[in-house]
Amino acid sequence: MQFHLNGFQTGDPTLHEPAGELANADQLPEEVDVLIVGCGPAGLTLAAQLSAFPEIRTRIVEQKDGPIKLGQADGIACRSMEMFNAFGFVDKVMKEACWINETVFWKPDEENRKRIMRHGRIQDTEDGLSEFPHTVLNQARVHDFYLELMRNSPTRLEPNYSRRVVEVDVDPTKADAVTLGAEEYPVTVKLERLVEAHQGETETVRARYVVGCDGARSAVRQSLGRSLVGDSANQAWGVMDVLAVTDFPDIRMKATIHSATEGNILVIPREGGYLTRLYIELDKLKEDERVASRNITSDQLVAAAQRILHPYTLDVKEIAWWSVYEIGQRLCDKFDDVPLEEVGSRVPHVFIAGDACHTHSPKAGQGMNVSMRDTFNLGWKLASVLEGKAAPAILDTYTTERQTVAKELIDFDRKFAKMFSAPPKGSPEGSLEDQGDGVDPKEFQEFFIKQGRFTAGTAIQYYPSLISAESTHQHLARGLEIGTRFHSAPVVRLSDAKPLHLGHTVEADGRWRLFAFAGAGDPTAPESGLGGLCRFLSESPDSPVRKHTPSGDDIDSVFDLRAICQQGFRELSLDAFPQFLWPRKGRYGLHDYEKVFCPDLKNDQDIFDMRGIDRERGCLVIVRPDQHIAQVLPLEAHDELAAYFDRFMLEAS
Numbered sequence: 001m002q003f004h005l006n007g008f009q010t011g012d013p014t015l016h017e018p019a020g021e022l023a024n025a026d027q028l029p030e031e032v033d034v035l036i037v038g039c040g041p042a043g044l045t046l047a048a049q050l051s052a053f054p055e056i057r058t059r060i061v062e063q064k065d066g067p068i069k070l071g072q073a074d075g076i077a078c079r080s081m082e083m084f085n086a087f088g089f090v091d092k093v094m095k096e097a098c099w100i101n102e103t104v105f106w107k108p109d110e111e112n113r114k115r116i117m118r119h120g121r122i123q124d125t126e127d128g129l130s131e132f133p134h135t136v137l138n139q140a141r142v143h144d145f146y147l148e149l150m151r152n153s154p155t156r157l158e159p160n161y162s163r164r165v166v167e168v169d170v171d172p173t174k175a176d177a178v179t180l181g182a183e184e185y186p187v188t189v190k191l192e193r194l195v196e197a198h199q200g201e202t203e204t205v206r207a208r209y210v211v212g213c214d215g216a217r218s219a220v221r222q223s224l225g226r227s228l229v230g231d232s233a234n235q236a237w238g239v240m241d242v243l244a245v246t247d248f249p250d251i252r253m254k255a256t257i258h259s260a261t262e263g264n265i266l267v268i269p270r271e272g273g274y275l276t277r278l279y280i281e282l283d284k285l286k287e288d289e290r291v292a293s294r295n296i297t298s299d300q301l302v303a304a305a306q307r308i309l310h311p312y313t314l315d316v317k318e319i320a321w322w323s324v325y326e327i328g329q330r331l332c333d334k335f336d337d338v339p340l341e342e343v344g345s346r347v348p349h350v351f352i353a354g355d356a357c358h359t360h361s362p363k364a365g366q367g368m369n370v371s372m373r374d375t376f377n378l379g380w381k382l383a384s385v386l387e388g389k390a391a392p393a394i395l396d397t398y399t400t401e402r403q404t405v406a407k408e409l410i411d412f413d414r415k416f417a418k419m420f421s422a423p424p425k426g427s428p429e430g431s432l433e434d435q436g437d438g439v440d441p442k443e444f445q446e447f448f449i450k451q452g453r454f455t456a457g458t459a460i461q462y463y464p465s466l467i468s469a470e471s472t473h474q475h476l477a478r479g480l481e482i483g484t485r486f487h488s489a490p491v492v493r494l495s496d497a498k499p500l501h502l503g504h505t506v507e508a509d510g511r512w513r514l515f516a517f518a519g520a521g522d523p524t525a526p527e528s529g530l531g532g533l534c535r536f537l538s539e540s541p542d543s544p545v546r547k548h549t550p551s552g553d554d555i556d557s558v559f560d561l562r563a564i565c566q567q568g569f570r571e572l573s574l575d576a577f578p579q580f581l582w583p584r585k586g587r588y589g590l591h592d593y594e595k596v597f598c599p600d601l602k603n604d605q606d607i608f609d610m611r612g613i614d615r616e617r618g619c620l621v622i623v624r625p626d627q628h629i630a631q632v633l634p635l636e637a638h639d640e641l642a643a644y645f646d647r648f649m650l651e652a653s
Helices: 041-050 078-087 090-096 139-151 219-223 298-308 367-386 392-421 432-437 441-450 529-539 544-548 638-646
Strands: 031-037 058-061 098-100 102-108 116-123 134-136 163-170 187-193 202-212 228-246 254-258 264-269 276-284 314-332 350-352 490-493 499-501 512-517 559-564 596-599 619-623 629-633
Touching (some): 031 041, 078 134, 078 139, 163 219, 202 219, 202 367, 298 314, 314 392, 529 559, 544 638
Parallel strands (some): 031 058, 031 202, 102 254, 512 559, 559 596
Antiparallel strands (some): 098 134, 163 187, 264 276, 490 596, 512 619, 619 629
16 A cells, blocks of 8 residues: 655554544434445445545444444455455455365265265365455454444544434435535435434435445335345245354365255354354245244254254354344345436436345355445445546446346346255155255256356456447457456566555555556557557547546546556666656655556566467556456557547546
């Protein structure tokens, strides 16, 4: 990270100087720019992102009386770890979390089907998929890291707890009020205070935008007249976090266990070396039956787990948390307040995210991960519109992009949950109906492997839209596919020979990244593609940097150009590059020396080979503030570069 730009400061560099309107944990202001409802993973991801913008008045409210101590979610996908890196706390997660390195598969023993046996074992995520591992950590700890980041932000953002949403009202006649400084606030939210000292009191907050991250029973969603639509598999499952003594050999591995007649278990090792989560299959529910009517106890869950694990023993010493749930896949038809027939003619002002707009089973570990990426997608768009940098039309892409992802997730989850719950084929004790619905354990393992990139979160791709380009020049960077997340790779920074990952230069700060991969020849030559690009960006009146960067701001405050050369770092000198690649910034006009990189040739990790970059021509890879690739262009395609940003960005005043 970089600091000391505007003067030397001692202490923690993540603690920012106070700026903007500081948050008040006890009292809400009458007017805000963004009101977030719900302090779950989706809400906190959005709040943490917006807390980096002190000029945007953001508040987050929560019905509970304080931060959670235990969370239902625990799995953190590789893609989410990449996102945590952008927020600056991935190292804390990696230190504390349990790393999932292998997955093992158990099935009935062919010689004695009352026993289980291990029949397969695979690496949990494929090599090279991400520089970060798949981890497991209590959801409450993830919340803690977000809350700490918010408290250290310029506005010292803290949640306002013990608030229940009573009513959300949108005035479409004020829909043009979209940026900071506008006099109108299109959304009015009425909240009831729940803390005893203010019991029964109400507050009214006017907002430019409201985001409902308030769960499957979302009051914000209900205020829009939208509902979750889908079905239930009529299958009950129990989950519990336990401290137990067992001779089951894979208790510290992620393990899927299919027994012949007693049901199935998913074993998830937890952080700390001793805690284990067990997802335990229970009996099928009857039509229209709810799991609550079964009055299932924790003792019943333990007994079911003991039967499934036979011949291994399980002596549960303590249950840290347990619950029962029904499998169901449900999706909302739209993730904002604008009716389908009015899209394009009306600006959305109320959004829903996470469980408020999609629900599914927890066994694939996608709930928290997909919810956080919902609001990571939305946050930079809201900030860009509020700051007057982007047209409000980009807000329509939230529903189109994230609903597509949610639909893909639900389709996957439906098949995954069905296969996991099905009895193994060949069970003589199973009914004829079970035999027909049975699954070959080998088939389940193959499906698990095939879907590895999806569950890791790296397979998600946004399709062509206002902000996601067509693949006209994709051949220039075959390993950096438009619409997917920017797949990082090792590089060496030219100025100080420090080896690092190129993707780690992408922070959650709302900026666009322009990664310029130099073509063959001398990258410092004025006639090179890199040299021409720097001249265009710094001098041309059509340059997006000149058109869209506010006067007086640092030259990279909106567009952050980074150059990657093919030569080794000892073959080049920073002062030979255009000054646009070591610009002067801040109140002292200090040089930024961290914008030029070379391949990591010492460790035989050449980013040009790893990501399929055209060595002769090079290319420009445009990366959105949420780390997804928006466009790939030739270095000399200056007109196309300008035209891409002219589609949705506004000229700076």
